[in-house]
Amino acid sequence: MTTLIRTWLGLAALGAGLVHLALAASAPPGVILVLVVIGGAEVVWGVFALAGRRVPLPRIALGGAVVALAGWAALLLVSAGDMSDMAGVRVAGVGSGLPALPMLGAAALDLACAVALAVVLRRGDRGEAGEPRLWSYLAGVTAGAAVVAGVTSVSLGATAVGAIGMPGM
Amino acid sequence: MSTTAVPARGTRFGASPNRILGTVFGVVYLLVGLLGFFWTSGVPFAGPGNGSSNLILGIFEVNPLHNVAHLLIGAALVIAGTSAASAAKATNTTIGAIYLVLGIAGFFLAANHDSALNFLSLNTPDHFLHLASAVLLLAVGLGADRRPAPAGTAATA
Numbered sequence: 001m002t003t004l005i006r007t008w009l010g011l012a013a014l015g016a017g018l019v020h021l022a023l024a025a026s027a028p029p030g031v032i033l034v035l036v037v038i039g040g041a042e043v044v045w046g047v048f049a050l051a052g053r054r055v056p057l058p059r060i061a062l063g064g065a066v067v068a069l070a071g072w073a074a075l076l077l078v079s080a081g082d083m084s085d086m087a088g089v090r091v092a093g094v095g096s097g098l099p100a101l102p103m104l105g106a107a108a109l110d111l112a113c114a115v116a117l118a119v120v121l122r123r124g125d126r127g128e129a130g131e132p133r134l135w136s137y138l139a140g141v142t143a144g145a146a147v148v149a150g151v152t153s154v155s156l157g158a159t160a161v162g163a164i165g166m167p168g169m
Numbered sequence: 170m171s172t173t174a175v176p177a178r179g180t181r182f183g184a185s186p187n188r189i190l191g192t193v194f195g196v197v198y199l200l201v202g203l204l205g206f207f208w209t210s211g212v213p214f215a216g217p218g219n220g221s222s223n224l225i226l227g228i229f230e231v232n233p234l235h236n237v238a239h240l241l242i243g244a245a246l247v248i249a250g251t252s253a254a255s256a257a258k259a260t261n262t263t264i265g266a267i268y269l270v271l272g273i274a275g276f277f278l279a280a281n282h283d284s285a286l287n288f289l290s291l292n293t294p295d296h297f298l299h300l301a302s303a304v305l306l307l308a309v310g311l312g313a314d315r316r317p318a319p320a321g322t323a324a325t326a
Binding site: 053 | 183293296300304308309311312313
């Protein structure tokens with residue numbers, strides 16, 4: 001794995017975490033805790049991925065990303081079926097209470113992490129051989145930050161609190 | 170056995186991602202801080218403005234205190250960026266973390282723009298910009314200009 005890929009993974013996790021935390025601010029009561037736990041874990045994992053020399057806990061992180069993706073997909077399917085009540089939570093209300101665009105943005109970032117982690121695990125993480133060239137590194141980090149900030153900003157703008165702050169975005 | 174420290178890669182300005190990024194960001198923030206005063210006449214020093222006349226480029230809301238914060242942040246980044254890689258790394262990481270917290274808190278403040286808590290007169294585009302700055306400063310601050318890896322492990326940027 002190269003330094004840049006690990007940096008991009010960290011940035012993507014950070015972005016997904018921020019979106020999940022912003023969604024928690026206006027989520028239905030049944031899913032606030034879930035979103036806070038997922039978002040918090042993504043932010044912490046992202047910081048460790050940025051700061052470390054290897055991707056931290058790659059298997060657990062891959063599992064977490066897949067669970068987050070599968071959980072949202074299941075929620076959408078269940079709410080589409082308008083099932084009435086599950087574990088005391090109005091599932092239809094939960095599904096419709098989570099705006100699609102931010103969830104899609106967070107899911108895209110999680111999916112990118114999951115794919116990259118799967119490739120890393122398949123090839124075996126042998127650490128980072130050599131240092132990246134300075135300008136390639138800066139250009140790569142800037143491009144990654146721009147993409148993640150773009151996806152995150154659009155997603156955050158589509159959350160309930162973002163929509164209040166910037167109507168129409 | 171000698172205990173002389175080996176200079177970490179990137180202590181020279183042209184070889185340090187943190188020094189380059191910190192200096193560039195610092196200059197931009199200094200310029201934004203100075204130019205911001207052209208948009209803040211009649212705006213209270215601390216507290217939310219009216220959200221229409223105090224917009225830099227018609228987008229980013231500021232007040233005089235917000236401009237001062239930009240000047241201080243810009244100065245810190247430039248001073249650290251022109252001094253040493255370790256200082257630039259610490260400053261980039263710290264300011265990135267502050268912007269991340271501000272960006273997250275901002276989305277909760279956005280619900281009530283006129284609150285007294287909005288003493289920097291922030292609007293949603295400000296929060297987006299703070300998030301982008303946070304992500305880039307944190308990524309480079311945490312990931313670049315690190316001490317050489319211990320013997321037997323791979324090195325990184």
